[in-house]
Amino acid sequence: MTTCPLVVAPPETTANVTFDKTMDDRIGEVMRRYPTRRAALLPVLWLCQERFGWISPGVISAVAERLGDSPAFVDGVVSFYTMYHTSPPARYVLQVCTTLSCSVCGGRELVEHLKAKLGVGFGEKTPDGSFQLVGVQCLGACGNAPVIQVNDDYYENLTPQRLDAMLDELREGR
Amino acid sequence: MPKLTIDGREVEVAARTNLIEAARAAGIAIPYFCYHPYMTVVGQCRICMVEIEGQPRLALGCATSATDGMVVKAETSERAKEAREAVMEFLLANHPLDCPVCDQAGECLLQDHSMREQRGTFTSHMAETRRTFPGYERRLLGPHIVQNQNRCIHCSRCIRFTSEISETAALTYKSRGNSMFIDTFSGEAFDDPMSACAADVCPVGALTVREFRFRKRAWKLRSTPSICPGCSIGCNIFIDHHEREVHRFTPRENPAINATWLCDYGRFLADSLNEQTYLYPQHRKAGRLVRAGWSEALAALALEVRAARPLRVVASANLSNEALFLARELFGHHLRGDLVVPVTTGEQRRMKNGRGEWLQATDPYPNSLGARRLGLNVVDGDGLSRFLYGGSGLTLILDAEAHPFLAGAEALQLLRVGATAVWLRREHPLAGVAGWLLPAASLASDEGTFTASTGAVQHFAAAFSPPGTVRRMPTGAMSPECPTIASPWGPPGEARPLWLVLTALARELGASNLDLASPAEVFTLMARTERAFAGLEWEPLGGLQRDESLRERQHVG
């Protein structure tokens, strides 16, 4: 399994966003699935996050205009969910499960290990911008605890040794 | 029509009435924060818990419809009371104890309900550090709204207001759970045309109105029912005043016109009611203005109008029906003068009524429909200019602010030809040309009726006697001067409402049928003689009666 690094558009280029033809077509395709325009909001935000790497205020304005909602409404929705990045993320976002099963099966040690190794706390990025450590709630893979989700991929049954190997692999892969 | 029993009282209500309203009809107050009669029911605050016989769980007063034969226990249920006490504890767990410095104190639902719902012996179990929102404690959310997020109880009324009523959807929750807060998009200003209503609906001090903050403690204010003078929609308001100074307008409930809303433009006209530049009748003698008493002024005016050839009267759509009626009878019929009501077009104003329909107006006067219905000659700026043209004789201008044309150089030029008497309250160019300057009273000291654009004839009451001579004591308190003999109409100050001056003038002129003692009498005469007012009675005019209006309803305590 190779996890692809996130491609993140810098804040300067996402201040004012207009959707190009491909993007607009994809949004149109998504909107056809639902009886209301608003219902396409979550999928459209996913498309935007795929395209820009994060949901900037400029993206919110553009999405709000496209779907006919107020930007404040879209902003409220974006902030409700944890998976939309509202600031530019690192290339690899390490989402460590901190909930019960993982926590009692070595997750706590894993977190300590990661914090020490990367030198960052939860919510922080490494100075070189390659890793971001995020503590998340249950990832729904408790049988294979402890679990880390890196970008879109699950890494399960981890030990500090396996984790180190994984991090090295990701680092080389960049 | 379901019939139900609440705390032993039987009450019959309309179908689909919720228990809060049903209880209110029975004279029982169920507390609430998030419920608002004109917005969707969300059932978020959980304080309106009641016990319904035969149901194992407590029910929400806001989200439960009354059904026939239902037996509800609100105050008599120990379980419901216990639950409400717990909800109060939850709400207060993270609410700052800053009532002494909070401007909402005195009209705060949280304060009221905590006094009511928590027993005197109750102490909170909360021993943790309170949640705070650094940077959001004193923040300008928009031009009129100050936000203190620490005080927010997350009732979502302000959010629902912007999404359902003003339809700008400018406010939203951000984040979720206990760290949720109210915000606009990306730091944009909250400049909704009805933004101050968001502070009205806020049950606590999380949103307050910038203009009113710290001007007056809520419990000092007295509220007088009135009508907004801002446009022809005729929103029902309370004039909140203290010691003869107007501090704010707040909406007064009227489902047909403004539900419980008020636009920012109308609301912030409140301060203008305190402007009173002219306090005494003045007469121009040899180019200098000389102060005169009303008796002298009325006698002199009576002589002048009787002799005037021709007599021209510029009335105003800002005047009450009563004043317009008196002017028409006195100057039009009795003295055979010419009378016009000049009107102009203003900015568009919008208001949402209780059925969710928008009312619109571009007419900036509160009573132009009243003038039309009284059969008065309503003219625009050009018509006014033609009316004033070539004017020897006497021109009476009953309201200097009747039309912007009156402030222009052309009008002043035209009026220099003959004699002019003008009623005015604030600085106005007409003061430079008129022979008589007569002080007019503000809306707060006037009484009468306006006819709104919907056709409703609505009553406004006098908040206080004309504020001619209010003065500030060295301590900052306000005090009226003592009544004097020079002021024959009771309390001090010599700015007088127009109806009073016109009835006095009628007496001078011998028109005894118009020598009436109150606007109520004028109205009764009008109702008898005018088709447009036939069948109307003075007492029940205008929106809901005072004890039914929302501000009392919110304060269910």
Added chain:
Amino acid sequence: MESVLLRARGVSDSRSIATYLAAGGYEGWKKALGVGPDAVVKEVLDSELRGRGGAGFPTGRKWSFVPKDHPGPRYLICNADESEPGTFKDREIIEHDPHQVIEGIAIASFAIKANTAYIYIRGEFVRWAKILEKAIAEARAQGLLGTNVLSSGFDLDIWVHRGAGAYICGEETALIESLEGKRGFPRLKPPFPAVVGAFGKPTVVNNVETLACVPHIMTRGATWFASIGRPRNTGPKLFCVSGHVNRPGVYELPLGVTFREIIEEHCGGIKGGRKLKAFFPGGSSAPIMTAEEVDVRADFDACAEAHTMLGSGGVIVLDDSVDMVNVADNIAHFYAHESCGQCTPCREGSDWCADILDRIAAGHGRSADPDTLLRICRFSSEGMTICPLGDAYALPISSMVNKFRADFERRIAGASPLPPKKLPVLPWTGPRPGFGI
């Protein structure tokens, strides 16, 4: 017991439609189209299938609540927002046998006459969303979905809708709100979704596992299904076992096995030879059970009798090395993080509990704390909140305090008072526009 829902586990290329068809797949769908919606509902009613998402509501009854004469569209939503701590069964089904779910969705949609179905899958499950999308495309290519399915005149579109990280969206009305593109705030009930659901139309929300059972009921009959398990608790159930056991994982067992069997026989007992201390029978939202209660049968009614719930079947096993204060603290943080914040008791209470438990865990507990926790929990549950998230944190925490009070009292006994707080001094950041009021 033979494998039903997980029969494809271990089969090569199990996800492809060819494999599924070869094993008799989509026969149930064809049969359903033949017998008509009412017969399908009756079959499912007779099977006594109960919802596998947590509440255990009879699926057939849920379907029959949809107004028969309602004009206009209705919707079926497959709830794949699997976020309950300790639960990972839906992922397992989708991983090995996505067509089973698609077929179940098709039959259920047909039963309630819905022409559009959505699969609401949690945002983290990117891989499994892709698997489902591929399966839908395959089924569509075979004419099993789309317009005029198998020349029956019935149209059906299925769309995968990804969530974006919110546990609360597993609650059916919050899920509907989220599907409609809003914040995932649960709705007041009534009206129930079967009457006013997604986009204001009648909607049925069923769990992945529930829907995966449906094709088997159609092909093999209600009687066969009802013969598995116990009366009123019929059929196979996926148990997700995690925590301190030797072989954690998903096990397919008939409803009514005892937790002892699950833990000792199927999962090989407690890891490292330690002793069982406690376990959650159905995800962390279920009241915790002690080692003495391990002989309780794992079905909906037996769990309810034992004052807990089977929930989603997520068994979290804890050995005697854990301290209940830490467990309570951990799950309190989960619920505080996932509370939507809409209604008062849950928004304030979940965080308050987490704060108290943090303090006890940090060695600054007070003797009144357990009772305060119980009080908070009491007034956050039993109808005090809009949705069951209030109960979901209140019941386990209060059960932990009640059943393991000794753990709490031991920590509190050795506690030191909280050190005096240093009042923060706000840093001066210079004048800020608009802040100087």
